[in-house]
Amino acid sequence: MQFIEVSGQLINITLVFSTALIFAALGGMFSERSGVVNIGLEGLMVSGAFAAAVATDYATQAGLGSISPWIGLIAAAVFGVVFSLLHAVATITFKSDQTVVGVVINILALGTAIYFTRSLYDGSAQTSQLTEVFHKVAIPFLSEIPIIGEGIFRAYPTTYIVILLVIISYFVLFKTPFGLRLRAVGEHPSSADTVGISVTKYRYIGVMLSGALAGLGGATITLTTTSSFAHNTVSGQGFIALAALIFGKWNPLGLAGAAIFFGFAQALRNFAQLFDFSKQIPTEVFYMLPYVLTLIVLAAAVGRSSAPSALGQPYDPARR
């Protein structure tokens, strides 16, 4: 019955991994719902992870104590927005290929982050280990429930924030005029334009939201998991978030579910060594698992695509 004992921990670690994915996937959702493909999520997460590490470090040195990680979080969102603006200017104002620009954002963000890490930390490719990071918060009473209490109600503040954000995003997207306009711009920009909605404005907002949220996702990794920033801190999480977005059919609840599924696949890695039957399986298999699962799921489930219909197309009012 070893399995029941660890299942609380397994849920807990799943949520830790999923939090970053949900942040980034939510960001991707706002961008793609407005009609802009965002392959650059990975890069935006990298910039957030970097900004969080540096800002938290400096805030700690300035003597801000336990407020420091929150400052890191804000810095990450700001940095994410700055990088997403590059994406927005190139794809919305100058109508460049969105996929290509996304790839460029990934290259630029990683290069910039490592370059400035090296120049700030005397040539080291890793920021110094943070002393002030987020700690798990137990919710009174609820955290006493067996398994679920340990699994869900003893989590990092970022996990609670992201759960809240999923619910808020759902309401914003489907129950507010803003959400309706954002979706209209992504589904049928010329109609939206005709009724007086600025396609450019809503797409800029969508892309900038993706920068802020993906930045927070990257910050989550540094502030809860690694406690520092290096070139491999994010390592593909942004792409998995993108897959979660597609698997979740561009819906906040769906993508959260998909992200938890991918988070679970990553969490399994940590538990492989605990059981005799799983010890036989090479570790590489567990590393491959999230990616292979994504592929299988996409191949089996996508078929009928429910992507926003103007996704990937620059809006040109001169063409109907």
Place this chain on the structure above:
Amino acid sequence: MEVIKKIFNEKRSLLVPVVSIVLGLLIGAIAMLAGGYNPILAYSSLFNRVIGSSYHMGETIRAITPLIFTGLAVAFAFRTGLFNIGVEGQFVMGMTGATLVGVLLDLPWYIHGPLAVITGAIFGGIWAGIVGYLKAKRGVNEVISSIMLNWTALYLANFIVSKFLTDPGQQKSRAIHESALMNIEWLVQLMDKARIHWGTFVALACVLIFYVILWRTKQGYELRAVGHNPDAALYAGMNVNRTIVKSMMISGVFAGLGGVFEVLGVFGNQTIMAASPGYGFDGIAVALLGGNTPVGVLLASILFGGLSYGSAGMSFGAGVPQEIIRIVIGSVIFFVAAHGIVKFILKPFMSKRAKRKEAA
């Protein structure tokens, strides 16, 4: 002067790439100033490293070679309207295929070498073929599936190397048998032990093959037709799905060959990798700057290969972290991709010149 004007006035202008390169180097300089370094000293030490000695020149050629392969791979798929972001994984599979044959088999050189090369190329082709198949048959976006296959390839390669090809406790495979190695011994000696290998010549041949397939065969016509307009190609009776798979497989063969020569020509073994080598992503940059033409890819890989290899000189000579070159390359392709921005920046200069002409 007339010649330069003529080149810039051509319809497929060189203006955007050239201006993008200049802007990219400028942004690199600004980033260096921001980090408190001397950009002029840095760029000159980069240049000195690249042309400093016959060893460094040879090693620069070594650094350029894989970029030609991966650049061609990305460009080939682009021509069929596919964005092969999975060149990275196909490159790794190419390495693995060649290492498998090179380490496990022991054959006479005239069979062993070619067999290792072909196996690696096929590994790359199949890996890319999966992406093509998923796109054609299941409608899975090639960008997502190939990104997933990149990571899968990395861990699969590590698994194969550590399970079958490595002595216990080692972080790299056993040495590849000499009969499969692809280095050119007399050139290596001539260039002070710079690792020169047959891959460079195969890469140049591939530049030609790329051109011949796309512009001199019926198949190539179909590939390009599907790239221009898949609906029209379908209406004309072409099998679009099969063309997609075929294009991805050829692209994967180019990528795989790049990996093959890294292990057979340069290292002679395969390490257990913490991250994939990155040549595939640089291939995207190369293809973009080269405008997806074979000669453009060749020129762009010379530039980016030189910059990447020379960047180590920047950290020796001027203390600049060599990642600065990622910022430069990233900025260059940012401007190439967003060529609207370049034209926007150039507009005032262009109109001034036009006005002056009118006045005169």
